[in-house]
Amino acid sequence: MTLNQVWIETQDHGLVRADQVVEVLAHQTTAFSGKPARWLLDVAIAVSQGAGTSSQWNVGASHRTLAQTDDEPHGAAHRLVRLLCQLDTQDAAGVVTVRRDQTAIKFGFDPFAAS
Secondary structure, three states: OOOOOEEEEOOOOOEEEHHHEEEEEEEEOOOEOOEOOOEEEEEEEEEEEEEEOOOOEEEEEEEEEEEEEOOOOOOHHHHHHHHHHHHHHOOOOEEEEEEEOOOOEEEEEEEOOOO
16 A cells, blocks of 8 residues: 555554554453453554563564454454555545444544645
8 A cells, every 4th residue: 555645543642654554453452450351453563663671572563552442343444444445546645533432433534634
């Protein structure tokens, strides 16, 4: 994809450039310390990140959370990919927004104003 002018809003209101996305996934976290498991809609970007100690360093894909829900976000990954493909064919420039309501995760697009 050539989406170098399209950005995706993350849950913490950060932005990820869409042409850096290599995977869109929904996965469930593990419940711990009396907190229930949650579902995350994430994008993995084409950069690695590392963490560890002086004796061991782990490197993995960088994931950014777009939304967090109590229930499985059925079809959200497919809907996001479909939107990105549509924007790619339009040579779009702007921000993909992510909103969660009572029934689903919804995506919008705010195009940049012409200057």
